[in-house]
Amino acid sequence: MTTAIADAGHTPGVRYGSISQGRRRTLYWSYFFLILFVIFFLTPPVYMFITSLKSSAEISAASNPWWVYNPTLSNYADLLTQKTYLIFFRNSAVVSLCVVTITMLISVLAAFSLARMKFWGSATLATGVFLAYLIPDTLVFIPLFKTFAFIHDKTGIELINHWWVLIILLPTLTVPFCTWIMIGYFASIPKELDEAALIDGAGYIQMLTKIFIPVALPGIIAAMIFCFTVSWANFLYGLAFTTSADQLTLPVGIVTTLIRGDVYAWGQIMTGALLGAAPPLIIYAFLMDYYIAGLTAGATKG
């Protein structure tokens, strides 16, 4: 597109109106800001990648930080053979997948009933869901901790310092948000669609599985991506509720095991973070984009 405009601008003997000129200027500016944006957001990962290829000696040497003189994969090899790092990875993966599953089960059902079944208090409940989302996790982790301690005192069930307890904790963050966006998505589906399904002989469950979920799939996938990111990247709950090395998730594990006192294993930290960032990145960049594009093509209002 840009070449076509540039060519048109150079054709001799023809005066061009302000439309193509304005268009070109707009393009220049948009590229300018896009490049700025790319630099701003891609510098940290690039720096991480460069550092991950360096040995500890090269990192501490006062050489050019943006260049690798003796590239090595030792950081990768060390981490991937270290049992604790693989445990962090497994913990994070299991927690995130379980949280996504639990959240979707709860919030799709909740959103469907709040959006479509008018029952006593449904509007208040929907607002309540939104308010619950507004409460930050920094505000609730201490009360939650206290609650767990109380449960331990009363029943003897130990909930603290187990990685799986995050499967119960993280939905407190993800369910309200996912429910809220799903309510919006379901509400945008025309009412006649469920009436048609009702007349066609569908019950509420069939209406949900055969009409609502397929039609709202782009929204459900967006909610799933959000949910996965939140649980994969969650630091606070992991830090507060788990302490033993074999119970940590990736974000907490990297920080607690690779920083010993004031000794920072920079190479391994960077490698660990980079590998840790890979799964959401892959999901974002390839799978989901492709999936959403394929689905939205035929899935809007009929």
Added chain:
Amino acid sequence: MAQVALRNIVKTFDKTPAVQGIDLDIADREFIVLVGPSGCGKSTTLRMIAGLEEATSGEIYIGDQLVNDVPPKDRDIAMVFQNYALYPHMTVFENMSFGLRLKKFPKAEIKERVQGAARILDITELLDRRPKQLSGGQRQRVAMGRAIVRNPKVFLFDEPLSNLDAKLRVQMRTEIKKIHQKVTTTTVYVTHDQVEAMTLADRVVIMNAGRIDQIGSPHEVYHSPKTQFVAGFIGSPTMNMLPCRLVENGSGLTVRLSDWLSLPVPPSRVARYRARVGKELTFGLRPEHIIEGRGDVPPGAAAFEAPLDVVEPMGMETMVYFIVDGVEVCGRVNPAAAGRVGESMRLVADLNQMHLIDPHTQMVI
């Protein structure tokens, strides 16, 4: 195939009455059109027959069964919605077969039924497409196809043509009529378009403010309206309505419309109107009963001269407007005979077609 009966149906939404006591008997295979202005309760009535709304009181029968407490899926009805309500993620075939698949029909029968309906509607080559890839008219056909494959007792149409452009609407109207001739199922059709009502219906039900004003064949509601509302609602251009006074004139009666215009009541109507002499009434006459005056005036008609206010040539005919005591009156004349604006024209009113309306009860006398 079944008859439908409504017995004193009332529907109130949060104390706002929508339908205020409706009695209606629909015969088997009949095509009934509910027509009225928006907010008259016609859609609500249809939705109550469908089971999408619960009647506040009254009884609904489909066939011989009381269906008040029967859920929509068990009423054996099919409904076509104004915005088609096709499932966007399904192909046309899947859309049409959805109901049958839910009822676990054998695959071969589903295929046969869908293809049969597709042939009737001429959409066989669209079966693999998604709703998004279809035009408005095609979507409308698919929506009807979805209803036809179910082979229900009753078809319900909720303003199915309102979303189409004018030309397509006329085409689909004919189509619906043809389909009903092929698939003779009891049909309840809701519209606000009186032309649709007149062309499609076996019987028209005219609703106004939650009540039925009149039920009758298109001919009946057009020529013998029972209320002022029906008289004004059916017919385009609308019926001329003027305040008048009935005065005695020897042995006959005269309708006095203004100082310069009085029209004699035809002898056949004198007995009917005699009791209203001296009362304030509303005089109604359709535009096509005011025509150009040439030669002899037929019995029951009256000729008069009127200064033309507006002249609208329509091609096949010309509308002429003149003013009687501040009220615009329309006549439908032969284009060749139409006079010019400002000039006086000789017109003939066919009073055999006149109506007198009691302004207090709004009933046609």
